[in-house]
Amino acid sequence: MSSAANPYQRGPAPTEASLKAERGPFQVAQKKVSAFSHPGIREGTIYYPTDTAQGPFGGIAVIPGFVSPELTVSWYGPRLASEGFVVMTLETTTGLDLPEARAAQLLAALDYLKKDTTVRDRLDPSRLAVMGWSMGGGGTLRAARQMPALKAAVPLAPWDVGVDFGDISVPTFLIGADNDFIAGTGAHAEPFYESIRNAEKAYLELENCGHFCFTVENETIAEYTIAWMKRWVDNDTRYNEILCPGPPGNSSAVQEYRSTCPF
Numbered sequence: 001m002s003s004a005a006n007p008y009q010r011g012p013a014p015t016e017a018s019l020k021a022e023r024g025p026f027q028v029a030q031k032k033v034s035a036f037s038h039p040g041i042r043e044g045t046i047y048y049p050t051d052t053a054q055g056p057f058g059g060i061a062v063i064p065g066f067v068s069p070e071l072t073v074s075w076y077g078p079r080l081a082s083e084g085f086v087v088m089t090l091e092t093t094t095g096l097d098l099p100e101a102r103a104a105q106l107l108a109a110l111d112y113l114k115k116d117t118t119v120r121d122r123l124d125p126s127r128l129a130v131m132g133w134s135m136g137g138g139g140t141l142r143a144a145r146q147m148p149a150l151k152a153a154v155p156l157a158p159w160d161v162g163v164d165f166g167d168i169s170v171p172t173f174l175i176g177a178d179n180d181f182i183a184g185t186g187a188h189a190e191p192f193y194e195s196i197r198n199a200e201k202a203y204l205e206l207e208n209c210g211h212f213c214f215t216v217e218n219e220t221i222a223e224y225t226i227a228w229m230k231r232w233v234d235n236d237t238r239y240n241e242i243l244c245p246g247p248p249g250n251s252s253a254v255q256e257y258r259s260t261c262p263f
Contacts, residue, residue, distance in 0.1 A: 008234040010084035019223040024083035031118050040108025044090040047081035048119050058127035058233035059086045061109035063102050065134025067095035072215040083226050086123045099160045102139025106130045127151050127233050133214045134159050144170040152232035156214045159183035164195050171200040173228040177209035178255045202259035220253040
């Protein structure tokens, strides 16, 4: 799809190397959001492309897990922003917030981005996504249930109980880890994936990784998170070749991959 045919396309065509690089093609600035600047959120950090020539960017809110600070998801901010997104990483209201509360905070953060004087003119409010780790992953799924207008959701090692996500219609990419003994994939990510019946979806299970693999820079997590966000937030079909059929069968980083390809 050409940039003329797709007004949301941002940046050059992807390669595996470009998606695994520490930074993408856009220069990034950041802004601290002070405590209680907006109803429903505590505080956080906004990362955004300095470029204004290509038009507004999609927005992504990212939230951490149980008793975990913003620092545990901070690396996603500049990584995603450098690929052409306005990103806000969050400090939760309390570390004990359950997935339902984290979902509310994700949606409140997206609302804040629409109003923030620094980034509101850089943001396309019709192209928004959510992402979170652990209980934040559970919150990500719940946010997708509550707001069908979202363009994408990426739950990382999601944790939740007693919820069926069959009514999600938002394109959702779940990433789990084979050595996760906190949010084991057999009890969390895999059944969540299987429960989604009305949306495009993908599931990736990392090889030789545990629950905290998601809190540090990881090329595989970055590659597929970026590809999913670009495909659905930017409607950029150039990323289909990354997602379909997915990682090569001999990948040492991936134990399993499944999806609803072709999208």
